[in-house]
Amino acid sequence: MTNFIRFIWEERENRRDLIAALVTSVALIIVxxxxxxxxxxxxxxxxxxxxxxxxxxxxxxxVGYSKFLRVIILxxxxxxxxxxxxxxxxxxACLFFYFTVTYFWRLKxxxxxxxxxxxxxxxxxxxxxxxxxxDSLFLTLSILWITLLMWIVKSPKAYMMWxxxxxxxxxxxxxxxALFYPVIGALAFLLSPQKLWKKVAxxxxxxxxxxxxVIYTSNQMAVETGIKLFTPFTGWxxxxxxxxxxxxxxxxxxxxxxxxxxxxxxxxxxxxxKMEPVDNLLDYDAFSGGSFYMFRFNSPLVHYMQVQxxxxxxxxxxxxxxxxxxxxxxxxxxxxxxxxxxxxKYFIYPDAIRYMYPPMESLSSLHAxxxxxxxxSDLARKWLKINTLRVSPYLINLRAAMLSPFPLIVxxxxxxxxxxxxxxxxxxxxxxxxxxxxxxxxxxxxxCVLDFCFSVTTASMILRYLLFILVLKxxxxxxxxxxxxxxxxxxxx
Numbered sequence: 001m002t003n004f005i006r007f008i009w010e011e012r013e014n015r016r017d018l019i020a021a022l023v024t025s026v027a028l029i030i031v032x033x034x035x036x037x038x039x040x041x042x043x044x045x046x047x048x049x050x051x052x053x054x055x056x057x058x059x060x061x062x063v064g065y066s067k068f069l070r071v072i073i074l075x076x077x078x079x080x081x082x083x084x085x086x087x088x089x090x091x092x093a094c095l096f097f098y099f100t101v102t103y104f105w106r107l108k109x110x111x112x113x114x115x116x117x118x119x120x121x122x123x124x125x126x127x128x129x130x131x132x133x134x135d136s137l138f139l140t141l142s143i144l145w146i147t148l149l150m151w152i153v154k155s156p157k158a159y160m161m162w163x164x165x166x167x168x169x170x171x172x173x174x175x176x177x178a179l180f181y182p183v184i185g186a187l188a189f190l191l192s193p194q195k196l197w198k199k200v201a202x203x204x205x206x207x208x209x210x211x212x213x214v215i216y217t218s219n220q221m222a223v224e225t226g227i228k229l230f231t232p233f234t235g236w237x238x239x240x241x242x243x244x245x246x247x248x249x250x251x252x253x254x255x256x257x258x259x260x261x262x263x264x265x266x267x268x269x270x271x272x273x274k275m276e277p278v279d280n281l282l283d284y285d286a287f288s289g290g291s292f293y294m295f296r297f298n299s300p301l302v303h304y305m306q307v308q309x310x311x312x313x314x315x316x317x318x319x320x321x322x323x324x325x326x327x328x329x330x331x332x333x334x335x336x337x338x339x340x341x342x343x344x345k346y347f348i349y350p351d352a353i354r355y356m357y358p359p360m361e362s363l364s365s366l367h368a369x370x371x372x373x374x375x376x377s378d379l380a381r382k383w384l385k386i387n388t389l390r391v392s393p394y395l396i397n398l399r400a401a402m403l404s405p406f407p408l409i410v411x412x413x414x415x416x417x418x419x420x421x422x423x424x425x426x427x428x429x430x431x432x433x434x435x436x437x438x439x440x441x442x443x444x445x446x447x448c449v450l451d452f453c454f455s456v457t458t459a460s461m462i463l464r465y466l467l468f469i470l471v472l473k474x475x476x477x478x479x480x481x482x483x484x485x486x487x488x489x490x491x492x493x
Contacts (some may be wrong), residue, residue, distance in 0.1 A: 001157070007243035008099050016103075018095065021120045025091040029084050033128050034306055035219040037338045038081045038389045040368035043295070045132040046376035047316060054381050058220045060233050064173030064304015064312050065134035065319055069268075079132070079384050089131040093143040094119040094471075100147050101475060104154060104436060107482040115478055119471075123402040127363060128464060134174050134189040135464045141171040142468040145181065149188040149443055152202075155194045161202040165209045172210055176231070177465070180450045187446055191439045223266060236323030237458065238332030243268065245346040246335050247278030253338075261331050264304050271300040281460065290351070300326060326415040334468035354453060354461040357411045363403050369396060406444060406463060410470055417473035418488035420480030421445065437479070444476055 008014045025104070037043075051059040051066035052073065059066065072082045096276075097117055145167045152160050168185060171178040189202040214230055222228035226271060229235075252271055257265045272278070279292035293299045294315050302314055305324045313320045335342045342366040362368055369389050371377040379386055424430075430438050451469055457462055 007103050019352050021095055024120050029087045033080055034421055039083055042362045042368050058224050062173050065137055083130050090136055090140045094272045097143050097147045111478045111482050138175045139467045150440050151189045152192045152437045156194045159344050165205045168206050169209045170483040172360045181455050190461045225324040232322040232325035235329035236294050239328035240349050242332040242335040243293045245343045247272050248346050249342050267304045268300040327371050348456050351456040351461055355415055355456055357407050358466050363463055410466055413474050416477045420477050
């Protein structure tokens with residue numbers, strides 16, 4: 001790392017980039033907050049805030065961001081400080097990533113200029129950091145994590161194993177998407193040029209850290225709800241995803257469900273018969289961005305829970321949602337296993353399209369600029385010391401204009417990355433390029449494959465979930481372009 005620090009500071013161009021990135025980042029966030037003095041909040045924001053105010057150790061969402069939120073608010077008593085810290089942490093992570101790419105591969109100057117602008121003059125990052133949401137923190141941790149894995153693959157040091165375990169734990173406490181991160185971490189240790197016992201130790205440490213967190217969280221969930229499970233969210237999401245398929249298929253299915261599902265299945269069938277048509281994942285203006293049957297007040301999943309607990313409760317009520325989570329998980333799995341082809345047709349296929357061309361969701365929501373009219377807003381006013389989120393219509397329209405190209409940018413980046421990767425393999429770039437590039441590329445491709453499989457089968461893709469994949473694929477598309485320009489020579493004949 002000493003040589004890396006010298007590389008950044010002692011080489012004039014890199015020192016210039018460092019200073020330019022820091023000055024640009026500080027200037028942009030100052031100007032941004034002059035125009036947008038209030039944070040943006042959607043329904044998720046209030047749940048994070050409530051967990052922060054209660055200092056909760058478990059919640060429907062991982063509590064890492066709520067803990068972060070609590071620390072910043074108690075220290076600075078300012079949402080402006082929160083947004084600025086979120087943005088500056090992200091840009092510092094981008095600096096580490098940017099100079100690592102430069103140090104390892106030294107791309108052509110104009111390509112590095114494009115990457116610089118993408119990482120440090122990106123309106124998507126500014127508006128994302130202005131939300132009281134876990135997205136920016138998870139992006140920061142993911143960038144630090146993948147960059148550290150590149151170092152482990154190319155030039156490992158003993159302390160990196162411990163930092164990796166810490167970053168992995170932090171990411172896992174912020175978002176469940178980190179569930180497959182240990183697989184990529186294990187691959188990085190296996191590819192690293194170090195002794196076998198060190199590889200095994202690095203893999204074992206990450207497993208121990210994640211297992212410890214899962215056990216701790218499960219025990220805390222048992223204390224809070226009386227049900228020992230890691231999170232109720234998984235069970236609800238499984239059933240939610242299955243209903244996107246079942247709503248199209250239930251009339252054709254005359255088979256008897258297992259006894260434990262009879263009451264739930266009756267409510268689900270009644271809902272689709274009498275209430276509403278099946279939510280369309282390809283309707284980008286949909287109510288809940290792919291979680292319709294978890295959040296909608298008249299959802300059959302919510303209705304069944306209310307019947308069971310005999311109270312007017314909703315998905316966000318942890319104690320009650322935990323009581324039905326295991327049943328919902330089993331019910332969802334039962335429906336999917338019974339007709340996997342239909343599940344692919346009605347959930348995985350449309351979600352794959354969303355993965356390639358994602359909906360804007362909260363990044364285009366007008367509700368993000370106004371406080372709610374319920375007890376959740378009372379908590380926000382009290383804890384955040386704010387009475388409004390309003391800005392001028394011009395600034396709302398400016399956000400729309402700045403962010404509207406990004407679904408297309410995501411799509412083009414994904415296509416460019418796939419073309420670049422295919423070309424790299426076809427021209428036998430693996431044989432011609434540096435081994436460290438091949439290892440890092442294997443790491444990135446493995447991450448992309450696992451992220452796609454995990455996302456389209458479990459999540460419902462929206463733009464803010466694809467920030468990290470956008471950073472990775474955009475960067476390595478530039479790496480491919482640089483490779484072609486430097487290494488491919490035309491046939492003299």
